[in-house]
Amino acid sequence: MVRPLGFLVGLGFIAALVLAIFTTPLKNEPNVAYSFVKHPKHLKLASDGVAPHWDVAQLQRGMQVYREVCSACHSLNLVAFRNIEDLGYTEGQVKTFAKSFQVPSVNPDTGEPATRDGLPSDYFPAPYANEVAARAANNNAVPPDLSLITKAREGGKDYIYSLLTGYQNPPANLPKELQPGAGLHFNPYFPNLNLAMAKPLADGQVTYADGTTASVDQMAKDVTAFLVWTAEPKLVTRVWAGWAVLGFLVIFSILTYLSYRNIWADKKH
Amino acid sequence: MSFPWAKNYEPQQPLMKWLDEKLPLPRLVYNAIGAGYPVPRNLNYFWNFGVLAGAALVIQIITGVILAMHYAANAGVAFNSVEHIMRDVNSGWFIRYAHMNGASMFFIVVYLHIFRGLYYGSYKAPREMVWLLGVVIFLLMMATAFMGYVLPWGQMSFWGAQVITGFFSAIPVVGEPIRVWLLGGFAPDNAALNRFFSLHYLLPFVIAGVIILHIWALHIPGSNNPTGIEVKDEQDTVPFHPYYTAKDGFGLGIFLIVFAALTFFTPNLLGHADNYIPANPLSTPAHIVPEWYFWPFYAILRAFTFNFLWIDAKLWGVIAMFAAIALLFFLPWLDSSPVKSSTYRPLYKKFFWVLVADVLLLGLCGMKPAEQPWVILSQIGSIYYFAHFLIILPIVSRIERPLPMPNSITEAVLAKHADDKSAATA
Amino acid sequence: MASESEATATIEDGVRRRDFINIAAVSFAGVGAGAVVLPLVAQMNPSADVLALSSTEIDISAIASGQAIKTSWRKQPVFVRNLTPAEIEEANRVPMGDLRDAETLADRTKPGKENWLITLGVCTHLGCVPLGAAEGENRGDFGGYFCPCHGSHYDTAARIRKGPAPTNLVVPPYDFTSDTVVTIG
Numbered sequence: 001m002v003r004p005l006g007f008l009v010g011l012g013f014i015a016a017l018v019l020a021i022f023t024t025p026l027k028n029e030p031n032v033a034y035s036f037v038k039h040p041k042h043l044k045l046a047s048d049g050v051a052p053h054w055d056v057a058q059l060q061r062g063m064q065v066y067r068e069v070c071s072a073c074h075s076l077n078l079v080a081f082r083n084i085e086d087l088g089y090t091e092g093q094v095k096t097f098a099k100s101f102q103v104p105s106v107n108p109d110t111g112e113p114a115t116r117d118g119l120p121s122d123y124f125p126a127p128y129a130n131e132v133a134a135r136a137a138n139n140n141a142v143p144p145d146l147s148l149i150t151k152a153r154e155g156g157k158d159y160i161y162s163l164l165t166g167y168q169n170p171p172a173n174l175p176k177e178l179q180p181g182a183g184l185h186f187n188p189y190f191p192n193l194n195l196a197m198a199k200p201l202a203d204g205q206v207t208y209a210d211g212t213t214a215s216v217d218q219m220a221k222d223v224t225a226f227l228v229w230t231a232e233p234k235l236v237t238r239v240w241a242g243w244a245v246l247g248f249l250v251i252f253s254i255l256t257y258l259s260y261r262n263i264w265a266d267k268k269h
Numbered sequence: 270m271s272f273p274w275a276k277n278y279e280p281q282q283p284l285m286k287w288l289d290e291k292l293p294l295p296r297l298v299y300n301a302i303g304a305g306y307p308v309p310r311n312l313n314y315f316w317n318f319g320v321l322a323g324a325a326l327v328i329q330i331i332t333g334v335i336l337a338m339h340y341a342a343n344a345g346v347a348f349n350s351v352e353h354i355m356r357d358v359n360s361g362w363f364i365r366y367a368h369m370n371g372a373s374m375f376f377i378v379v380y381l382h383i384f385r386g387l388y389y390g391s392y393k394a395p396r397e398m399v400w401l402l403g404v405v406i407f408l409l410m411m412a413t414a415f416m417g418y419v420l421p422w423g424q425m426s427f428w429g430a431q432v433i434t435g436f437f438s439a440i441p442v443v444g445e446p447i448r449v450w451l452l453g454g455f456a457p458d459n460a461a462l463n464r465f466f467s468l469h470y471l472l473p474f475v476i477a478g479v480i481i482l483h484i485w486a487l488h489i490p491g492s493n494n495p496t497g498i499e500v501k502d503e504q505d506t507v508p509f510h511p512y513y514t515a516k517d518g519f520g521l522g523i524f525l526i527v528f529a530a531l532t533f534f535t536p537n538l539l540g541h542a543d544n545y546i547p548a549n550p551l552s553t554p555a556h557i558v559p560e561w562y563f564w565p566f567y568a569i570l571r572a573f574t575f576n577f578l579w580i581d582a583k584l585w586g587v588i589a590m591f592a593a594i595a596l597l598f599f600l601p602w603l604d605s606s607p608v609k610s611s612t613y614r615p616l617y618k619k620f621f622w623v624l625v626a627d628v629l630l631l632g633l634c635g636m637k638p639a640e641q642p643w644v645i646l647s648q649i650g651s652i653y654y655f656a657h658f659l660i661i662l663p664i665v666s667r668i669e670r671p672l673p674m675p676n677s678i679t680e681a682v683l684a685k686h687a688d689d690k691s692a693a694t695a
Numbered sequence: 696m697a698s699e700s701e702a703t704a705t706i707e708d709g710v711r712r713r714d715f716i717n718i719a720a721v722s723f724a725g726v727g728a729g730a731v732v733l734p735l736v737a738q739m740n741p742s743a744d745v746l747a748l749s750s751t752e753i754d755i756s757a758i759a760s761g762q763a764i765k766t767s768w769r770k771q772p773v774f775v776r777n778l779t780p781a782e783i784e785e786a787n788r789v790p791m792g793d794l795r796d797a798e799t800l801a802d803r804t805k806p807g808k809e810n811w812l813i814t815l816g817v818c819t820h821l822g823c824v825p826l827g828a829a830e831g832e833n834r835g836d837f838g839g840y841f842c843p844c845h846g847s848h849y850d851t852a853a854r855i856r857k858g859p860a861p862t863n864l865v866v867p868p869y870d871f872t873s874d875t876v877v878t879i880g
Contacts, residue, residue, distance in 0.1 A: 016573055020582070026641055078352050153542055238366075239533060246530065248727060253519060259721075263515045264516075360738050
C-alpha cells in the first residue's frame with residue numbers, strides 16, 4: 001500500500017513542480033542598482049586574525065571620533081564607561097571621563113526628570129530621548145545604535161570603514177531613479193546607494209591628543225577599530241582562549257587515537 | 270541482551286553488589302554502552318556520529334541551562350539580556366557562543382548520522398523502529414532549534430518566527446486562527462517569546478527521552494554494520510567497551526576540535542548579521558534566510574510557485590516541506606530490497622550519491638535569494654528529492670541485482686585484510 | 696612507536712606502556728572536563744555590571760540629629776543614623792562584658808564623626824530588615840533597632856543585646872567624601 005500511494009503523492013509533487021518550472025520566468029527583474037554597489041574595501045586591524053591584540057592607542061582615538069562626531073546622532077547603548085578600562089584608561093581616568101557626561105536622572109526632591117554627573121557604572125547616554133525624537137531630528141531616518149554595528153552589517157568592519165570613506169559624487173551614468181533625492185547622499189558602499197547620513201568626516205575634524213594626523217581615512221579606521229571593540233569586547237580573550245583549548249584538544253585527540261589503536265591492536269576490523 | 274554471548278554484569282565490590290540488588294543502574298549502563306553490549310567488529314568512523322549526537326545534546330543542555338540563568342524572556346529586554354551575557358556575565362561569551370555553534374554541530378553530526386543510515390540501510394528491518402524514533406528526534410530538534418533562534422529577539426529571530434508561524438496560515442479556513450493561537454497575538458511578541466522559551470527549555474529533555482527509546486530499540490536487533498549482514502556469532506562482534514568507547518573517545522576529540530575552532534575563531538560564521546539588530550516589527554530585513562540546517566527544506570518550500578489543482582502555491586510549498594520530512598517515516602517500506610548496505614547495491618549507491626548532491630544543491634538554493642537560476646535549480650532539486658524517495662527507490666529495490674555478499678561479518682573483515690596484504694605485496 | 700628491539704625485549708613492558716596510554720587518555724579527559732567545569736561554575740558569580748554598582752554615594756546633609764534614613768548599597772538596605780548626644784552617651788556607658796559581640800561605638804564609626812552610625816540593615820540572624828530606621832517604628836528594648844522576625848534587639852550603636860542574632864549589625868566599608876557626602880563601598 002505504501003509504495004503505490006507514495007508513487008501517486010510523488011507524482012503530485014512533481015507535477016506541481018514541473019508546472020512551476022514552466023510558469024516561472026527564467027529572467028530576473030533587472031536590478032540596475034546592483035551594478036553600482038561596490039564591494040567593501042578590506043580594513044586590516046590589530047584585532048584581526050589568529051593572533052589578535054587591541055591597538056589601545058587606535059581605540060582611544062576611535063573613541064574620540066565617536067564622542068566628537070558620531071555621538072551627535074548615534075547612541076552606544078551597550079557600552080558602559082567602566083568598559084573603557086579595556087582601552088588602557090585607569091580607574092581614575094574612567095571616573096573623570098564618566099563625570100564629563102550628563103546622564104538622565106530624577107530630581108530627588110521633586111521627582112522631575114533631571115540629569116546628574118555620569119558614574120563608571122553608567123552607559124554612554126543616547127543623543128535622543130526616544131525613537132520618535134531621533135526620527136524627527138533626522139529626516140525620518142533613525143540613526144542606528146552603534147554598539148553592535150560591526151557585527152550587525154554584512155561585511156562587518158570593512159563595510160563600516162568603506163561607508164565612512166566612500167562618499168562621492170554620483171557617477172555620470174547613474175540612472176535618474178537612482179540619483180540621491182532630497183536629504184539623501186550617494187555612497188556606492190550602501191546597499192541602496194543613497195543614504196540619509198551626510199558625509200560625517202572631514203580632514204582635521206578632530207584633534208588627536210597623540211598628534212596623529214586626523215585625515216578622513218585615519219579617523220574612519222580609528223572609529224571602525226573602536227566599533228569592533230564595542231561590538232565584541234571579548235574578541236581578543238576569545239581567540240587566545242581558543243588556542244589554549246585547541247592545543248589541549250589536539251593532544252587529547254592524539255592520546256585517544258593511540259589508546260584506540262592500542263585497544264584494537266589484536267582485532268582485525 | 271540480544272546475543273547469548275553478551276558479557277554479564279558481575280559486580281565485584283560489596284557496594285556495587287548492594288546497589289545492583291536495589292537499583293541495577295550500573296547493570297543498565299553496562300548492557301547499554303558498556304562491555305555487555307556486543308557490537309559488530311567492522312564499524313567504520315561513520316558509526317561515531319550517534320555517540321557524538323548524544324554528546325552534542327548534552328553540551329546543548331548544559332550550556333542552555335546556564336544561559337537560562339541569565340536570559341530574560343521578555344520582548345523588551347531579551348536582546349539586551351543576551352548582550353549582557355556576552356559582555357558582563359563571567360565567561361558568558363563562551364557559554365553563549367558554545368550554545369549557538371553547538372546547535373550547528375548537533376545538526377552536522379545528526380545529518381551525517383542520517384546519511385550513514387541511508388547509505389548502509391540502517392532503516393530497514395529489523396531496525397525500522399530505530400529509524401522511526403530517529404525521525405521523531407530530528408523533528409523535535411528542528412522545533413527546538415527554531416524556537417531557540419527566536420530567543421535572542423534580533424531581526425532574524427523576529428522575522429523567522431513571523432515566517433514560520435506564517436506557514437500555518439496557508440491551511441485553508443483554520444490556518445489563520447491556528448497562527449494567532451500559536452503566537453498568542455497577531456504578530457510575534459511577548460506571548461510568543463515566552464512560550465517559545467518555555468518549549469525550548471522543555472523539548473531537549475523530551476529529545477533525551479526519545480533518544481533512550483532510540484537506543485533501547487537499537488539494542489534489540491543490535492547495531493547495523495557496513496556490510497549490512499546481521500551478526501551470526503561471537504566472532505562477528507566485540508564488546509562496546511573498551512573497543513568502541515575508545516574509538517568514540519577519539520571521535521569526540523575530533524568533534525571538539527571542529528566545535529572549538531568554530532566557537533573561538535569564527536563564532537558568527539554560521540549566523541546572520543541581521544540578528545545583531547534588535548527585532549523591529551516595522552522593518553523586514555532585505556533577505557530573510559533561516560539557519561543553514563533548514564536551507565534544503567526552505568528551498569523546497571520556495572520551489573512551489575504555481576497554483577496547481579485547487580491548492581495554491583503557498584500551501585503546496587508548506588505541504589511539500591513537511592512531506593519532505595514525513596516521507597522519511599515511510600522509508601523502511603518504500604525500499605523493499607532485502608540487501609541493506611550500498612556496498613552490495615550498485616544501482617542504489619549511484620542514486621544515493623545523487624541524493625547527497627541534490628540535498629547540497631537544495632541547501633545552496635535555500636541560502637540564496639529567490640532569484641534565477643536558484644528558483645529553477647530548487648525546483649529541479651525538489652523534483653529529484655521526491656522522485657528519489659517515492660519513485661526511484663521502490664523501483665530500484667525491485668529491479669536491482671545485488672552483488673555477491675560474504676557469508677558473515679568476519680568473512681568480510683578477513684577478505685578485506687587479505688586484499689590489503691596482497692595489495693601490499695604486489 | 697617503540698623501536699623493534701624494545702618491543703621484542705619484554706612483552707610485559709609493552710603491556711605496561713599500553714596501559715599507560717589508556718590511563719593518560721582518560722586522565723586527560725578528566726583534566727579537560729575539570730577545566731570546562733570551572734567557567735561553568737564561575738558564571739554564577741556576580742557579573743561585571745553587578746560589581747560595577749559596588750559603591751554608592753549618599754548625601755547626609757538632610758538627616759537631623761536623632762533621625763535615620765534607609766538607603767541601599769549592592770541592593771542591600773543601609774541604615775544611616777545621626778545619633779543624638781544622649782544616644783552616644785548611652786552606647787558608651789555599656790560595659791564591654793554585657794556585649795555578645797564586643798565593640799565600642801568608636802570602633803563602629805569614623806573618628807570625629809561618632810554621631811554618624813552607618814550599618815547594613817540586615818539582621819545578622821537570618822537576614823530580615825530590622826525596624827527602627829523610620830520615624831515611629833519599634834526600636835526595641837535598647838533604643839536602636841528591633842528585628843521583628845525572631846526578636847533581636849540592637850542598641851543605639853546597633854550592637855546585638857538580646858535575641859538570637861549572633862553579631863552586631865555589619866558596618867560596611869565607607870568614607871566621608873566631604874562633610875555631607877558618604878561613599879559606601
